[in-house]
Amino acid sequence: MIQSYKKNPQLDKSYDAILIGTGIGCLCAGALLAKSGNKVLLLERHYTAGGFTHVFKRKGFEWDVGIHYIGEVQRPNSILRKLFDYVSDNKLKWDDMGDVYDSIIIGKERFDFIKGVENFKSKMGEYFPNEIKAIEKYINLIFSVNKVSAKFYMEKALSPIMSFFFSNYFRKKFLNYSDRTTYDVLREITSNEKLIKVLCGQYGDYGLPPKQSSFAMHASLAKHYMNGGSVPNGGSSKILETIGKVITKNGGTILVRAEVNEIIIENNKTKGVRLMDDNCIYANKVISGTGVFNTFKKLVPASISIKHKYLEKLKNVKPSVGYICLYVGLKGSSDDLNLPKNNLWIYPDDLDHDSCVDRFTKDNDEEFPLVYISFPSSKFSDWNDRYPGKSTIDIITMMPYESFSKWNKTTWKKRGLDYESKKEKFSQRLLTHLYNQLPHLKGAVEHYELSTPLSTEHFSNYKKGALYGIDHNPERFRQKFLKPKTKIKGLYITGQDIVTAGVGGGLFSGLITSATITGVNYLKKIF
Ligand SMILES: Cc1cc2nc3c(=O)[nH]c(=O)nc-3n(C[C@H](O)[C@H](O)[C@H](O)COP(=O)(O)OP(=O)(O)OC[C@H]3O[C@@H](n4cnc5c(N)ncnc54)[C@H](O)[C@@H]3O)c2cc1C
Numbered sequence: 001m002i003q004s005y006k007k008n009p010q011l012d013k014s015y016d017a018i019l020i021g022t023g024i025g026c027l028c029a030g031a032l033l034a035k036s037g038n039k040v041l042l043l044e045r046h047y048t049a050g051g052f053t054h055v056f057k058r059k060g061f062e063w064d065v066g067i068h069y070i071g072e073v074q075r076p077n078s079i080l081r082k083l084f085d086y087v088s089d090n091k092l093k094w095d096d097m098g099d100v101y102d103s104i105i106i107g108k109e110r111f112d113f114i115k116g117v118e119n120f121k122s123k124m125g126e127y128f129p130n131e132i133k134a135i136e137k138y139i140n141l142i143f144s145v146n147k148v149s150a151k152f153y154m155e156k157a158l159s160p161i162m163s164f165f166f167s168n169y170f171r172k173k174f175l176n177y178s179d180r181t182t183y184d185v186l187r188e189i190t191s192n193e194k195l196i197k198v199l200c201g202q203y204g205d206y207g208l209p210p211k212q213s214s215f216a217m218h219a220s221l222a223k224h225y226m227n228g229g230s231v232p233n234g235g236s237s238k239i240l241e242t243i244g245k246v247i248t249k250n251g252g253t254i255l256v257r258a259e260v261n262e263i264i265i266e267n268n269k270t271k272g273v274r275l276m277d278d279n280c281i282y283a284n285k286v287i288s289g290t291g292v293f294n295t296f297k298k299l300v301p302a303s304i305s306i307k308h309k310y311l312e313k314l315k316n317v318k319p320s321v322g323y324i325c326l327y328v329g330l331k332g333s334s335d336d337l338n339l340p341k342n343n344l345w346i347y348p349d350d351l352d353h354d355s356c357v358d359r360f361t362k363d364n365d366e367e368f369p370l371v372y373i374s375f376p377s378s379k380f381s382d383w384n385d386r387y388p389g390k391s392t393i394d395i396i397t398m399m400p401y402e403s404f405s406k407w408n409k410t411t412w413k414k415r416g417l418d419y420e421s422k423k424e425k426f427s428q429r430l431l432t433h434l435y436n437q438l439p440h441l442k443g444a445v446e447h448y449e450l451s452t453p454l455s456t457e458h459f460s461n462y463k464k465g466a467l468y469g470i471d472h473n474p475e476r477f478r479q480k481f482l483k484p485k486t487k488i489k490g491l492y493i494t495g496q497d498i499v500t501a502g503v504g505g506g507l508f509s510g511l512i513t514s515a516t517i518t519g520v521n522y523l524k525k526i527f
Pocket of ligand 1: 020021022023024025026043044045046049050051052053065066067068069070071258259260261289290294323325396459460461467468494495496497500501502503504506
């Protein structure tokens with residue numbers, strides 16, 4: 001199904017659309033366009049496809065890179081579920097994580113997020129009995145934001161002329177929320193700093209602490225998981241496997257090891273792409289799912305990006321923070337080791353989230369501002385059939401790129417002993433957090449390896465190893481250039497940067513990009 005460019009696959013001279021990247025945005029757009037009769041070609045620079053949905057295997061273990069849980073898919077009629085069903089021809093199935101999806105751990109206290117709005121509300125009420133009104137208000141606000149967000153994102157698919165006249169109508173209410181930081185909004189509801197800290201306990205899912213993040217992002221994320229979390233049945237690789245099959249069944253082609261060097265543009269019209277070996281492939285439509293920095297700083301020729309002021313516009317957004325992830329393999333099944341399904345979010349108890357981030361950014365020897373622990377092997381219902389007697393854990397914390405930038409001229413696996421020793425120090429610190437929570441795991445760890453922001457930069461091509469594309473601050477949502485259609489005829493954007501980070505955001509970006517290109521109302525189609 002997926003071919004390697006290096007093995008000289010049979011390619012056509014031209015395509016209806018070339019998609020750069022194979023993240024969820026491109027997979028979704030590729031499937032929608034292919035199903036609408038377009039001949040599509042997806043080009044991926046990595047040796048494996050799927051972007052952050054890809055999995056990797058080492059020493060008999062398998063880890064997900066960018067999927068630990070996805071919300072909304074357990075409701076058969078949600079937009080996300082319907083869209084996943086449509087682009088996978090109903091082949092993608094889901095495993096529910098159970099009642100508790102996230103546990104926020106602050107010092108010695110633990111706060112469980114329980115699926116179902118009423119359950120969530122009453123559990124929070126138990127933890128904070130004097131804050132019941134504030135919790136009620138918070139939930140109402142979360143839903144109010146989500147009510148107006150569909151219009152905001154739909155505006156991105158309007159033609160320039162329609163957008164000129166109706167943009168304000170579509171965007172205004174959403175911007176009232178997105179212009180404010182999460183902390184400002186929550187502080188208006190309650191003065192209880194601990195409640196604020198707990199309610200923002202998933203901020204790692206969008207990478208910015210509450211005094212910097214847009215409340216619209218927070219609200220979207222909180223609502224996304226309020227009905228619990230799920231993972232693809234059979235492993236995260238099923239996303240690529242099922243959607244990829246739909247693309248190829250409908251005449252599309254997916255190539256890995258096919259890095260695009262430049263988008264060919266003549267007289268402001270897109271003509272195709274030039275690969276690293278100078279080979280050109282032609283299409284009047286090119287869709288970049290590589291992020292806005294890659295698109296306008298690397299792939300579009302500089303003179304054209306300057307002419308359309310894209311370089312200036314990029315100054316209004318910035319890459320999100322980097323991260324390190326410890327991929328842990330253990331001997332023993334999840335049942336043997338009594339591993340939970342819910343994710344753990346561990347925080348220092350002395351300071352608020354923003355101060356913890358500041359403290360760590362200034363000095364990496366200080367406490368991690370957050371430690372996220374996910375237990376993939378216990379979430380997949382068929383894991384034991386695929387990997388009997390083995391289990392896996394991912395441990396993540398945010399990490400400024402600068403902490404590793406001195407090795408950015410070195411190559412993967414050959415970065416030197418000092419790099420390895422810095423990694424080992426961080427690995428041990430992350431393992432200590434794991435053992436603090438689950439001391440019985442000492443002795444069960446068989447393998448671990450740490451990825452750094454340099455690994456993310458190397459594999460995913462995100463500038464400075466950005467965890468989630470561009471930052472989700474208030475300013476981001478004001479940027480009108482973050483939409484599918486560009487000022488260059490035939491060049492479109494998709495992926496997390498034009499909606500939000502998250503597999504759901506990426507999937508939805510594929511829908512609005514395809515709708516922009518074809519004019520088809522896919523929402524009507526999928527329902
Ligand atoms: C550690 C981590 C954990 C996460 N956990 C979750 C989670 O639990 N739930 C959730 O919903 N989301 C999660 N996310 C976020 C989610 O995975 C992403 O937001 C989403 O997958 C991004 O999709 P995308 O379409 O923007 O493309 P990406 O997945 O970013 O893919 C872009 C692709 O473009 C390719 N590319 C770049 N340049 C070129 C080029 N020149 N030529 C060809 N190809 C190129 C890259 O190699 C890459 O494959 C997580 C992300 C990370 C990093």
